[in-house]
Amino acid sequence: MSFLSSILDLFVSDRPAAGGNTTTAVLEHPEQHSQRQLHADAPPEPDGPDLTAVLQRIRGIREPLATDYQTNSSDLELLSKAETRLQEGAFDLPMLPSANLAVMDALANPNQEMAEIADLIEGNPVLTAEVLKTANSAFYSRGQEIADVRGAVTRIGFRQLRLLMLTLSARAVILQGKEILPLAQRLWEHSIACAVFCRHLAKLTGEDPEDMFTGGLLHDVGKIIVLNTIREVHKDMEEYVPPACVLGLLFDGHHQIIGADVVRNWSLPAKIADVAGHHHSPLGARHTQAAALATLANRMCRLQSPTDNPYTQETPEVLAASGLSEEARESIARSIPEILAEIAERLT
Numbered sequence: 001m002s003f004l005s006s007i008l009d010l011f012v013s014d015r016p017a018a019g020g021n022t023t024t025a026v027l028e029h030p031e032q033h034s035q036r037q038l039h040a041d042a043p044p045e046p047d048g049p050d051l052t053a054v055l056q057r058i059r060g061i062r063e064p065l066a067t068d069y070q071t072n073s074s075d076l077e078l079l080s081k082a083e084t085r086l087q088e089g090a091f092d093l094p095m096l097p098s099a100n101l102a103v104m105d106a107l108a109n110p111n112q113e114m115a116e117i118a119d120l121i122e123g124n125p126v127l128t129a130e131v132l133k134t135a136n137s138a139f140y141s142r143g144q145e146i147a148d149v150r151g152a153v154t155r156i157g158f159r160q161l162r163l164l165m166l167t168l169s170a171r172a173v174i175l176q177g178k179e180i181l182p183l184a185q186r187l188w189e190h191s192i193a194c195a196v197f198c199r200h201l202a203k204l205t206g207e208d209p210e211d212m213f214t215g216g217l218l219h220d221v222g223k224i225i226v227l228n229t230i231r232e233v234h235k236d237m238e239e240y241v242p243p244a245c246v247l248g249l250l251f252d253g254h255h256q257i258i259g260a261d262v263v264r265n266w267s268l269p270a271k272i273a274d275v276a277g278h279h280h281s282p283l284g285a286r287h288t289q290a291a292a293l294a295t296l297a298n299r300m301c302r303l304q305s306p307t308d309n310p311y312t313q314e315t316p317e318v319l320a321a322s323g324l325s326e327e328a329r330e331s332i333a334r335s336i337p338e339i340l341a342e343i344a345e346r347l348t
Helices: 003-012 022-027 051-057 073-088 098-108 114-122 125-135 149-156 158-174 178-202 209-218 222-233 244-265 270-278 288-300 316-322 326-347
Strands: none
Touching: 051 326, 073 222, 073 244, 098 114, 098 125, 098 158, 114 125, 114 149, 125 149, 125 158, 149 158, 158 178, 158 209, 178 209, 178 222, 178 288, 178 326, 209 244, 209 270, 209 288, 222 244, 244 270, 270 288, 288 316
């Protein structure tokens, strides 16, 4: 099964899943705080994935305080140049791949024939391969293989086909450029994990699980613009890992604003733009509940242990804005090991 097919299976299926180095400082940098254990007596199954390792993998790119690391004059020069470019908007917003965009536009037309959408997909070998893999995945195929795109589109359906196009587009944007690939790969894995957590949280509220999955997938897309800007300023990026403080300052100042611009540029719903633009400040969002759920999902990706209480770092106002009842919050907390096992399966 392809990676993207398994991600789509996770979205539509309710079935349980089976079951002093600079680079390290940038990617890991664990938060130093104690957390109350909700269910410390429930360790992972011995034959299951190492859930603590999964958490290490899905943390994404950390944003530590600037005082945590020393910088040299070259780092400060890079920070100044990159900051100027970002403030002046001297960057291009990424576009949706043209083939993906054409399919998404067709899917948005209620009068569009299924056969016409299939023809668009057949014109692109990459999309053809992904759609066929998805249609023949375990969730969709039920043992019956499909070899033609029209049959695959019929089997998948418009709603899930749109999600697949968005996931392919996000992967193409985030994983562009070999110079930033190590950092971008961590960002992509974090984005997938946050999307999965968002979906689970949405199912316990009135939010649409597909919208929240998309919001989680794109919540940090602005960081790619920041990384690309650093790459353009520092021509030898392939041999250079930005200090944690440089990344932290640039991310903190720009990634939410730029991320919301990217989402709006892709003509996605305002709710998704609010998630990208306010997942660190959900109370300032127009769609407060969606942004608050993304805030919680983002934190769940950064727990130290699968048995940690995921809510100790949140304010009562954010918890209330999420719309999660106390019972729902407890249910999610108990389910974190199972959700992490699902994520582990999809990232393998």
